[in-house]
Amino acid sequence: MIEYLTHGQSLGKYILGIRVVTVSGERPGLREVFTRWMFKGDFIWISADILVLFWFGIGVMGIVYAGTSERRQRMGDIMANTIVIKNKSSIHYSLKDVLSIKNQENYTPEYPQAVRFTDEDMLLIKNTIQRVRANPNTANKKFAIELADESARLLGLTETPEKRMKFLQTLLQDYVVLTR
Numbered sequence: 001m002i003e004y005l006t007h008g009q010s011l012g013k014y015i016l017g018i019r020v021v022t023v024s025g026e027r028p029g030l031r032e033v034f035t036r037w038m039f040k041g042d043f044i045w046i047s048a049d050i051l052v053l054f055w056f057g058i059g060v061m062g063i064v065y066a067g068t069s070e071r072r073q074r075m076g077d078i079m080a081n082t083i084v085i086k087n088k089s090s091i092h093y094s095l096k097d098v099l100s101i102k103n104q105e106n107y108t109p110e111y112p113q114a115v116r117f118t119d120e121d122m123l124l125i126k127n128t129i130q131r132v133r134a135n136p137n138t139a140n141k142k143f144a145i146e147l148a149d150e151s152a153r154l155l156g157l158t159e160t161p162e163k164r165m166k167f168l169q170t171l172l173q174d175y176v177v178l179t180r
Contacts, residue, residue, distance in 0.1 A: 004033040009087075017087045020077075032080040039076030109174040113155050122175050125151070125168050132165065144168065 002010050008020035008028050020028050020036065028036075066074040071083055128147055132140045148164035151171060161167040 003028065003036075004030050013084075018084050019087050020082050020084055023081050023083055028080070028082050032082050035080035036076040036082060039074075039079050107173070107177050109178055110170050111155055111174045112178065114171050114174040115178050116154070117151075117171075117175055122172055125172050129165065129168055129172070 003013075003020055006014075009018075013019055020033075022028055022032060062074055066072055069078065073083055077083055125147065128140075128144050132144050145164055148167050149160045151168065152160040155171075
């Protein structure tokens with residue numbers, strides 16, 4: 001129940017840098033926290049050997065279920081319509097990264113029409129690039145290809161450059177340089 005008072009974090013979740021949120025990204029309510037607790041499995045008090053086996057079996061089923069579910073949710077999270085997320089980005093920037101940021105004095109944009117995009121568009125491109133790097137699965141690659149094709153179309157290019165990821169990176173860099 002502490003998760004309700006601490007915006008989806010217990011002490012253990014705080015230490016691990018994770019929190020519980022609803023599937024829509026909001027703070028879990030009392031109903032969601034209670035539902036997660038009811039389906040947690042550790043509320044069964046162990047008093048006999050048969051209960052130990054039952055409790056162990058429920059635990060193994062829960063691990064298998066969480067490992068095979070689409071969002072890696074345990075039963076309690078599915079019943080409560082919640083999910084556990086990372087609190088912080090796993091990407092760390094150094095001073096070298098900050099100093100290497102290009103500006104108009106030391107960089108010539110390849111796609112000057114990139115200024116027609118919005119910050120939200122560029123955030124989508126940035127997140128797509130990071131997602132493909134972190135999880136290069138078929139769905140992420142397909143989305144990156146579609147995003148590159150649509151971006152090229154919006155820029156008025158006759159065809160999408162062959163190296164689509166490089167194109168998205170260049171487009172992002174051009175936008176950053178041109179809009180600051």
